[in-house]
Amino acid sequence: MRRLSAPALLRWTARTFGDDAATRVFEPLVADWQRERRGAPTVPRRVMRDLSAMAALVATAAHVAARLAEPWHLPRHDVEAIGRTLVIYAATGLALGLVPFVLVPVVSDPLRLAFLARMAPAVLAVSLAVALLPTAAAIARRSRGGWPTRAPWLLTLVTALSMAALVAHLGWVVPAVNRQYQEHAVSGGAGRVIGLSRDVKALTLAELVAGHPPAGVHPRVTGPARRHEAWQRLALATAWPATFAWFGWRLARYRRSLGVAAVAGWWTLAFVTTLLMSFGGLGGIIVSAGTWTVAAAMLRRQTAAPGLDDVATPASPHWSARR
Amino acid sequence: MILELLVEHGELFGLAMVEASGGRLKRGTVYVTLGRMEEKGYLDSRQEPLPPGATGLPRRLYTPTGHALQVLAAWRAAERVMAGHLSTTEA
Structure with missing residues (x-):
């Protein structure tokens, strides 16, 4: 070594x-x-x-x-403008992401709030990642002095928020829902029958939060439900890695080492996500592998181009920022 | 505390301040604090000249600026006034 x-x-x-x-x-x-x-x-x-x-x-x-990563060293109006950009795009992404689930005709149950609550962390994680692009642009517009160094760290914080939302989704909501599904699929019996994907669309928020099997709920996975879930897996296997790749590509423009580290982290998470969502499904892994290849090509192309690191000046006679 | 150490001991480098502080300054934070104080104009620094034939990076020695000494004097005066006021109140 x-x-x-x-x-x-x-x-x-x-x-x-x-x-x-x-x-x-x-x-x-x-x-x-x-x-x-x-x-x-x-x-x-x-x-x-x-x-x-x-x-x-x-x-x-x-x-x-x-x-x-401290944004408060900037003038207040700059911080507000950057924060506003992030919040507006994240909120718009969240609203747009949840619209399909609100409008799905098959979900006519008035208790669909539970389903929206289940989807919200995942949609928020995606919308935060998507909001990084306009946020990065807002930061770039206000770049003064050391802000190009500061920008990647702020973006990294936003990414951490996004990842935390995803972890909350994968680590708590999905296992709770799946546990309900498995227990009821085995027990069966008379009572309410749920035929939708992952059986959560007709659960109340209280039932979802409790994590215990609601009395008399008997999920039944139907053909449409399976297709719905397949599309969901496909979207997760493509949207996540593409978002991660974009983030790393954007970050690499400022600091290559951070960008590469971010992409590595994102891809690891994407891989885990794919495995969790597809339960070993070969299709999901093949699709995500293809997306990762494209993402890697994007990053390679970007890092081959001149970046900010190339214009950095040596800071000390004893070492140089440039090799 | 950094200013007091520098007034007491004269020019010091980061690790020497940690040792002189008797554990009150930490090695993991002292360099960040010194960098910020220098940025704000409280400290001046220079690189220690390396003896001929020596290798490695030269250590950075710090001294307080005139502005920092004025701030320290004002702080000590305020401290004395407050201590006097407190002792009068307690009595």
């Missing part, structure tokens, strides 16, 4: 956090670390000092990242 040198570490911090942070914050840290390391009398002492310095490096990186 190649050893990480101090100049390589500083080049990475310059690419990720900007030249100013690399020069003012990380360079003194690394210089003190080097000097402390040389003064260590024994190997165990040197190892202890290395561990302490590495912990300090991680803590410092976390502090700098948190500081770069």
Whole structure:
């Protein structure tokens, strides 16, 4: 394994956090670390000092990242304009995403609120990701000074929100619904019969939230329900990776290392999503693999083009932001 | 606290401040704080000249600016006034 040198570490911090942070914050840290390391009398002492310095490096990186994500260092009207853009696009995406489920004729039950509640986190996650494009444009319009360094971190926060919504959806709502389906599919008996996909469209919100089998509910998966679910899986297998790829492509324009890390994270999540939603279905995996290939090609094309990193100027005579 | 340490000890580098503070300053935050103080004009810094033949990065030494010393003096004066006021109230 190649050893990480101090100049390589500083080049990475310059690419990720900007030249100013690399020069003012990380360079003194690394210089003190080097000097402390040389003064260590024994190997165990040197190892202890290395561990302490590495912990300090991680803590410092976390502090700098948190500081770069602070939007309140911008003028208030700029923050408001950027926030407004994000909220408007996310709310529009949420409303548009839920419209098909509101209008589906087969769902005539007045208790469809439960179904909308089930879908809302997933739709919100998608709409937040889609809102990143206009938000990034709003940030770019207001770019001044170090804002190009700040922008990817703000976008990363929005992505984290989006992922949290998705995790809430996949980690809590879907398992709760599936558990109800499985229990009732086995028990059967007389009572209310549900024939829709994943049996949730006729559940009340209270039944959904409780996570317990409602008395007398007997789901029955019908042909239309299966087709509906197949389309849902297809949409998830294509829309997610495409959204993730777009995000990484956009992010890579500002900072390549962050963009690549974001795409890796998004793709992992997309893969897990696909597996969870298709329960091992070969079709979903093939479709998502195809989408990922296109996404990878998009990213490769983008990272081959000149970005902001290429115009960064060397910040120190002891290391350079450019290799 | 950083300003007090620098007034007391003179020019210091980041790790020396952590050691001189007796654990009150943390290594994971001191460099961020020093960077922000320098950005705001409270500190000046210079790179330590490397001896001939030495390798590695030069350490960065920090000194308080005149503005920072004025701020520190004003802070100490305010502290004294408040302490006097509190002791009068308690008595």
